[in-house]
Amino acid sequence: MKITLKKKKLTTGKLSLYIEYYKGKIVDAEGKVKHNRDFEYLKLYLHENPQNPKEKQENKDTQKLAEDILAIRQAEYVQGKYSIRDHNKPKELFLDYYEKKKQERYQSDQNYDNWHAAQKHLLKYCPKNLTIEEVTPDFIRGFKRYLDTEATTSAGIGLSQNSKYTYYNKFKACINAAFDEGYFSSNPLRGIKGFEMGESQREYLTFNELQSLYRAECKYPMLKTAFLFSCLTGLRWSDVNKLIWGEIREETDNEGKPYCKIIFRQEKTDGLEYLYISNQARSLLGERKNESDRVFRGLKYSSTNNAEIVNWSNRAGITKHITFHCSRHTCAVLMLENGADLYTVSKFLGHRELRTTQIYAKIVDSKMKEAANIIPELKL
Structure with a gap:
């Protein structure tokens, strides 16, 4: 393992010092090289361009401290490698x-x-x-x-x-x-079981229920459009609410066919996402506005809007307790029911782990079991 001191430029104009622990690389089945690194951020900073003797001295002192920490980390690694226990x-x-x-x-x-x-x-x-x-x-x-x-x-x-x-x-x-990392001589977790993961119920709309909801009147048209858009794209409330026109890209492929995608950062994870959306989802948004304008202007989270979603559902003849987040569940189930594979749905929804998406697969399986009993029994 290589243990080295490195610098990273910050937006403040300073340089952040950190230690990189490079553990080598592997080549996966597709021939891609993956590097295994860990980082320790020291919370020590250098002036990128010191302007006076004081800042130069500060840089010198900080650099010395960082190098001392690096020496300690390198010594700790040698102690661990050769089974020399550090009692501190x-x-x-x-x-x-x-x-x-x-x-x-x-x-x-x-x-x-x-x-x-x-x-x-x-x-x-x-x-x-x-x-x-x-x-x-x-x-x-x-x-x-x-x-x-x-x-x-x-x-x-x-x-x-x-x-x-x-x-x-x-x-x-x-x-x-x-x-x-050698802090324990034996693992204190041994023999202690963790919690079992629970399965939470995820309410969703069937295709026919979604169609009925579209036909029913909603007191707030912008809320209706945002909810239906989320059903077709799987976007969370937080991402729908902050969506701006500059994040919606309308392009054409090599054959000249138009398509639309959204490039945005998930509010929940801060991860950058590239999401292709259907033509119907794009048509819900109407005429394009200024790049910095919110797509769903006037939309806001409130008890009034939450209550209207329930009332709107009731007008559509839907007795389930529907919240805005149910639109995301609806998107996942409809995609799986119409042939999308689990991995694609997981990426579409921006899930970090595939097991998060597997809940929806179980929902689809249960619907298939129900469908198996739809055929009337033969008189044998």
């Missing part, structure tokens, strides 16, 4: 170590939000001065019990099964990382 590592504060692991996910975009949400509960349960060596099996069981019986959401209600599953897994990943 287990005395590091556990909350500080968790923060470091969380920040690594921020740079690599690996479930940072979930790590951050789990940290809020960990801060409530874990003493501030708890060291890594004090993370015992009893401590782990205690935190699991806390998530299960005491932890609440910001609204004051208990955590859902999937939230317990997610938060405990981030906590567990942190401990596993500490074990891999």
Whole structure:
């Protein structure tokens, strides 16, 4: 493994110093080279162009400190490689170590939000001065019990099964990382089971119900258009609400056929997405406006709009409890029912993990089971 000190230019004009841990590369089945790197951001900064003796001295001092940290990290690696135990590592504060692991996910975009949400509960349960060596099996069981019986959401209600599953897994990943890096002589997680992942019900509209909804009157035309657009594209409320015309690209392919796609950053994950949309979805939007204009001007999240979606559904003869997010579920189910494969639907919805999309596949399977009993029984 190569451990090197590197710099990254920030928008502030300063240079951020970080350590890169290069663990080599692999070539996948398609011949693509993938590099395995980890990063440790030191929270040390250099002036890119020092203007006076003071800034030059600050750069010199900061660079020296960063190089000293690099030397320590290189020594730690040698100690770990040759099984020389560093007795100071287990005395590091556990909350500080968790923060470091969380920040690594921020740079690599690996479930940072979930790590951050789990940290809020960990801060409530874990003493501030708890060291890594004090993370015992009893401590782990205690935190699991806390998530299960005491932890609440910001609204004051208990955590859902999937939230317990997610938060405990981030906590567990942190401990596993500490074990891999030599903070523990044995893994304190051994023999402790985590939470089972729960299956949440995802309400959706069938094709006929969506058709009925289109024909029914909605008190707020912009809300109706936005909801139908989400049903055809799978966009979340947050992404529909902030969508601007500059993110909608209308182009032609090599054969001269027009097509439309949206290039945007997901509000939830901050990931850049490229989403192709149908001609019908584009037609719902009407005449193009200025590039900086919101597509759905005047749309806003409110209890009034939420109540109108329910009332609108009732006018369409739909008795299900429909929310705006059901439009996203509707898109997923309709795509699967009409032949799209699971991987494509997962990418279409911007899911990070395929298992998130597999819930919809189960819904489609259940509809197939229902369809098997539609044929009347023969009189045999």
